[in-house]
Amino acid sequence: MSSIQTYTQATPEAGLKRALGMSRPDIIHEMNESGLKGRGGAGFPVGGKWNFAASAKSEKKYIICNADEGEPGTFKDRVVLQEHADLVFEGMTIAAKAVGSREGILFLRGEYTDLREHLEDTLQRRREQKLLGDNIQGSGVDFDIRVFIGAGAYICGEETALIECLEGNRGEPRNRPPYPVNTGFNGHPSVVNNVESLASAACIMGRGADWWKTMGTAKSTGMKLFSISGDCARPGVYEFDLGVTVADILKEVGGEGAKAVQVGGASGRCIPPSEYARSIAYEDIPTGGGSLIVFGQQRDMLDVLENFMDFFGDESCGQCTPCRVGNLKLLEGVKLLRAGKCSMSYLKELCALGETMQIASKCGLGQSSPNAFLSVVAHFRDEIMGRTYSQA
Amino acid sequence: MSEMTNPDTSRRVPASQQAMSVPVPGNLDAIGATVGVNIDGVDVKVPLGTTILDAAKQAGIKIPTLCHHADLCVAGVCRICSVEVEGQRTLQASCSFPVTTPIKVKTHTQKVRQARRHILDLMLSEHCGDCYTCGRNGNCELQTLAKEYGVDSFRFGHVEKPVHEIDRSSYSVVRDNNKCILCRRCVRTCLDLQEVGTIEVLGRSHQSHIGTFLDKPLGDVVCINCGQCINRCPTGALRANDQTDEVWAAIEDPKKHVVIQTAPSPRAAIGECFGMEPGTAMTFELNTALKMAGFDQVFDTNFSADLTILEEGTELLLRLKQALLLREPGAVFPQFTSCSPGWIKYLEHFYPEYIPNLSTAKSPQQMFGAVIKTYYAEKQGIDPKDIVTVALMPCSAKKFECNRPEMADSGHKDVDFGLTTRELAKMISEAGIDLPRLPKSDFDSPFGTPSGSGVIFGATGGVMEAALRTVIELVVGVKVEDLFEHADIKPVRGFEGVRYVELAIPQVGPVPDLLKPLFPSWDFLKGATLKVAIAHGTANAKKVMEDIKAGGQFSKCHFIEFMGCPGGCLGGGGQPIPTTPEIRQARAKAIYAEDSAYEIRKSHENPDVLKIYTEFLTEGPCGHKSHKLLHTHYTPRGKYIE
């Protein structure tokens, strides 16, 4: 039984059938109306992205589903692919109709290879049902999807690095502008959307933008999937309307009394109890990819931080200076804090460095990797500064 | 005039490191073709798609750069050129941000200065090396930036001990990753500018480093030794193998007779190492300096360049005779020049099946060495084993070339040491010699007659021009001046990557005595059209080779000049740093001016060359002795290494 009600309740292919009967601008209009924002982290409006790609002039256009899901603590896309693959492919097909694409690619995280057979079977079945291939449902729309397996680097979830990887290069982010909607895979306009964005788009096309807007807040419409893990009684994938407070979520998952919550995965922010009444929405605490990691009272925040910084120290693509060396310096700083050897002035210097990384790194990884460091320092200063000096 | 390959046509470097093209209207007067940028309050109008960096240049505002290089595609990786763009949350790298709408830019706000200082601090924290002990002391872009940004301490630490082993496996290029700041200019040079692809970024995050295939030593992988990476390294991470100590030792050894030949390109560039404007030729001041430094004799490589023209040109005429007169199979066309050791190794690796096309003539450097250890030794009554031959070259690949085992046919190594322009500049400074202010002096005889055709070997197209001057006079039988004003064969000049020229031979003249034993008459060439081409930089060489493979236009050529380095020898990997298209153009100007100033400007008129054919190589060009001493063979290497 799926934990994702909205997806379970969706009438199969209702969105696709409706979209096939609509004009391109109407589909995009409907998406714009819904206010759906990208669920991969950056929160760019889905309709806007489709519109850019639709108006780009090119012989070829690509719809790419970003299923690289590499953010620590994030696993909702895996569940969606396992339980609602049809909905994802339906969303891709709708996007294809909207922008005029004939080729779709599902970029699957290397570690999710076990899902491949299921996905290929689903694709095959859809081809047989005339939901993919030439002249889909007699509409004149031709579109097919292939699965591409990534090689297991977190950075390949960043859309331009993902495209580099698809092209057979080192997975490294590109200079932007131009953006993938203009110059994407093999230089052609490409829509890169998260798994959940596409599945939700299919639901929206099926039930209408107005229905979607009944959920969430005015600025953050609809529901959102959350991957919840850590020190709570009931970890798993949850569906909440945007605008939900951290406290509400903690209650639902059995994580009351948590010392801190990391919202948005390793690249997100660490929230102290004083802020649990805040809501998760684009206008308050951004969801990121929609992950919450709950830390119980027994957790040492420096352990938490070291773990995150270790991750970025390994996963930076190594291309730009602020991120490549900066993450290393922040990690070293955590170790100094642990040993009681980090002076206040050096900590201040490290925080300034973190701020530089946020604005001077080339891509979202380096721009967000200091978030955890900065928020832990801001909210748990006493805990992390109070270490006994050790020789080690 | 652009000598860079268009990044769109040769897509070797990943798009993450490519300049992103923005469609720019051809007519800049058209509405929407330009866009206004306000930089630090200064308004400029630039063509759509201009980077902020270029717009700032136009506004007279300097933005610091490190990974940016005029010859290379944009990377946007070091981030030192970050600026604030109004309305953007993050700073933008000005080198890679194309202006497409009117924007407001601030280049030195607190935010920007702090970010730049942090970036520098981070680079310095990983950069192991004391400036005192570095070959790039005083000419290092990182050092300069540290000074400009007032770095007074290592805020984020500093590596004290080297962590990477220095790779000294190559005859030509030394790699010291301890000083590398990962700007990737070398990678873009090797992959995109030269299209060789020896070095790449390996590993991820702070493990990432510049490495070779499987991190093998540079000497064991497919490297052509061109040294272009050295010329574009902002720090001391790449340098040429230094042999100045060995040369000093030879100079100081009383038993050794140390002879140096100087090539035209270093002479046109060495002044840059002494603070002179690019394009200031130091040919005759250098003669004085070399004597002061202790060299016994100073000779002009132009001598052997002219010798090369006669040997290589005769070889071409023999191939033509075989094909057109004797109608024998087996004459291989086009004949490729063999002066550039970078190009030679490139061909041996990438197109070994075309080795028969290579002229068997040795390069001028090697010919000279062979002549010194035989003819000269005999003439002077010096035992060749006591002679040390040094060559001043613009080239790092010459170091590999002189160590090729086949380059010792006289029983002695033709050339003992190949010195780069930079190494010699160091020796001169070390000796306290004030090169720019020295009086001029001539080359020593018997190889010292100034000759213009040898000089122009330094510029791309020069070998071809020298060869054509000789063919026109010796075969067509007319004065070059009658066909080309002041004997300047302009069609073969310039910096365009690939050039193609045809020369009709409507009539033929009498065969000169020197060539009579080989050619009774030139009649077989009457009415023929000589088709020649020129390519410089291996990326352009690759274009021509692929065309030849596909049976295209260039496969119909008779003779093709290939130079391994962009711009030819004057842009060689041993030349002063920095290098830019403008600097190379200035050097070319100096070279053509030197040619123009000489009385003898045709190889076949060089009296020293004519003399060696009467006194020593008495069977004439391509004769038995020539073949033994002045010609060589090549090694098919392929791309795969055990």
Ligand SMILES: Cc1cc2nc3c(=O)[nH]c(=O)nc-3n(C[C@H](O)[C@H](O)[C@H](O)COP(=O)(O)O)c2cc1C
């Ligand atoms: C380091 C990094 C990793 C990312 N990983 C993912 C990912 O695993 N899945 C994803 O959908 N988006 C990821 N993104 C965001 C994508 O770049 C892109 O914004 C997203 O796929 C767009 O889809 P959306 O608009 O539907 O959210 C990542 C971004 C960064 C900077």
Ligand code: SF4
């Ligand atoms: S921010 Fe980090 S991951 Fe992104 S380009 Fe720079 S080094 Fe690579």
